[in-house]
Amino acid sequence: MNKTVNHKAWFLVLPVLVLVAFSAVIPLMTVVNYSVQDTFGNNQFFWAGLEWFEEMLHDDRMWNALQRQLMFSGIILAIEVPLGIFVALNMPKSGLWASFCLVLMSLPLLIPWNVVGTIWQVFGRVDIGLLGHTLEALGIDYNYTQNTVAAWITIVVMDVWHWTSLVALLAYAGLKSIPDAYYQAAKIDQASRWKVFRYIELPKMAGVLMIAILLRFMDSFMIYTEPFVVTGGGPGNATTLLSIDLVKMALGQFDLGPAAAFSIMYFLVILLISWVFYTIMTNLDKKGM
Amino acid sequence: MDWMAWTWPTAAFFATIAALLVVFTVLAIRFPETPRMGVLRIETxxxxxxxxxxxxxxxxxxxxxxxxxxxxxxxxxxCLIYAGAVFRWV
Known part of the structure; x- marks a missing residue:
C-alpha cells in the first residue's frame, strides 16, 4: 500500500521555528558577531578577530569561574540526587498522605529564584536571620558575607532546599511506574531491601534519573539569580559562578567583545554536556529503561 | 540589521553552517540511511x-x-582530518 506523503505538518512547526529564531538563533548570531569585534558603544564596531577568544583562554578569571561552577554543580548533584531518591523511596505510595506529600514537595519549586535568594539571604543573616542568629548563639562562626566556607554552605544548602524536590518527584514517578509483580517476585526470592533497590528500583528509575540529573546539571550550571541575591558573588570572588562573572563582564564593565567570547565558550561546554546526556538518555530508551 | 554588527567573516561562517545543514537535509531526504553503530558504541x-x-x-x-x-x-x-575520522568510524 502506498503511504500518503503530506508535508503540511511542516507548517505546524513553523511558529516554533520562528520563535526559536527570534529568541535563540538571532541573539546567538549577534553574540558571535560581537565576539570578533570591539565596541565602545554608539553602535560602532572595530574588527578584533580572534583576540578576545585568545585573551579569555589565557585569563585565569574564566578558568577560576569554571572551576567554581563545576564544583558547585558537582556538589549539588552529589547531594540532591541521593537525597531525592531517599525522599522518593520514603514517600507514601497512595492515599491522602501521598497527595499531601506531593503538594508539600512541590512548594519550593513554585517559588521564584529571586525570592528564594532573598529568603536565604535574610535567613542566614547573623543580626536578624533565624539560621545565622541561632548558629552564632551556638558559638559557630557563621557569616556568609565574610567567610568563604559559610558562603558556599549557604548557596549549596539553598539550592538543595530549592531543587531536591524536583529529583524526588521525578524519582517518585519512576518508582510508581514499577509493576507490583516485580516486588512480588523479589519477595518470593527473599531478596533483601538493598537488592530490591539495586536490581529493581534503580534500573527502573534510570531513565527519569537521567532526566533529573540533566535538568539539575543544566540549571545549576547556568545558575545566576539565587547566589547573586545571597552573596553577590562574594566574599571576594569566592562564589562568582560563570553566569555571575559573565554579567559582571558584559554589563558591569561593558566589555562586550570578551563577554561574547566567554559566552560562546560557556555555550559550547553546555552544548557538549547536553549532547552527552541526551545520547545516554536515548541509549537507555533503546534498552527499554 | 546594524544592531547585529555583521561582518563578512561571521556571515561566511554562518552561511557555511547553513549550507551544510541544507546539504545534509537534502541528502537525508534523497538517500535515507539506517543509523549505524560506530566506535563510540552509539547509533549515529x-x-x-x-x-x-x-x-x-x-x-x-x-x-x-x-x-x-x-x-x-x-x-x-x-578539523578536516577529525571530520574524516568521524564520518568514517563514528
Whole structure:
C-alpha cells in the first residue's frame, strides 16, 4: 500500500521555528558577531578577530569561574540526587498522605529564584536571620558575607532546599511506574531491601534519573539569580559562578567583545554536556529503561 | 540589521553552517540511511556525525587558539582530518 506523503505538518512547526529564531538563533548570531569585534558603544564596531577568544583562554578569571561552577554543580548533584531518591523511596505510595506529600514537595519549586535568594539571604543573616542568629548563639562562626566556607554552605544548602524536590518527584514517578509483580517476585526470592533497590528500583528509575540529573546539571550550571541575591558573588570572588562573572563582564564593565567570547565558550561546554546526556538518555530508551 | 554588527567573516561562517545543514537535509531526504553503530558504541546518522564534527571542530579551534595561538588554517586542517575520522568510524 502506498503511504500518503503530506508535508503540511511542516507548517505546524513553523511558529516554533520562528520563535526559536527570534529568541535563540538571532541573539546567538549577534553574540558571535560581537565576539570578533570591539565596541565602545554608539553602535560602532572595530574588527578584533580572534583576540578576545585568545585573551579569555589565557585569563585565569574564566578558568577560576569554571572551576567554581563545576564544583558547585558537582556538589549539588552529589547531594540532591541521593537525597531525592531517599525522599522518593520514603514517600507514601497512595492515599491522602501521598497527595499531601506531593503538594508539600512541590512548594519550593513554585517559588521564584529571586525570592528564594532573598529568603536565604535574610535567613542566614547573623543580626536578624533565624539560621545565622541561632548558629552564632551556638558559638559557630557563621557569616556568609565574610567567610568563604559559610558562603558556599549557604548557596549549596539553598539550592538543595530549592531543587531536591524536583529529583524526588521525578524519582517518585519512576518508582510508581514499577509493576507490583516485580516486588512480588523479589519477595518470593527473599531478596533483601538493598537488592530490591539495586536490581529493581534503580534500573527502573534510570531513565527519569537521567532526566533529573540533566535538568539539575543544566540549571545549576547556568545558575545566576539565587547566589547573586545571597552573596553577590562574594566574599571576594569566592562564589562568582560563570553566569555571575559573565554579567559582571558584559554589563558591569561593558566589555562586550570578551563577554561574547566567554559566552560562546560557556555555550559550547553546555552544548557538549547536553549532547552527552541526551545520547545516554536515548541509549537507555533503546534498552527499554 | 546594524544592531547585529555583521561582518563578512561571521556571515561566511554562518552561511557555511547553513549550507551544510541544507546539504545534509537534502541528502537525508534523497538517500535515507539506517543509523549505524560506530566506535563510540552509539547509533549515529549522517546528521549526528555532522553535529559531532561541528562541535568537535569548535573545541579543536579553541584548543589550538589556547595552546598554539592564532594559526587557524592549521587548526582547520586538523578539523578536516577529525571530520574524516568521524564520518568514517563514528
Amino acid at each position: 546518522t549522517r546528521g549526528d556525525r555532522l553535529f559531532i564534527t561541528l562541535l568537535g571542530s569548535a573545541f579543536i579551534n579553541l584548543a589550538w587558539l589556547g595552546l598554539v595561538g592564532q594559526a587557524q588554517p592549521a587548526a582547520l586542517i586538523v
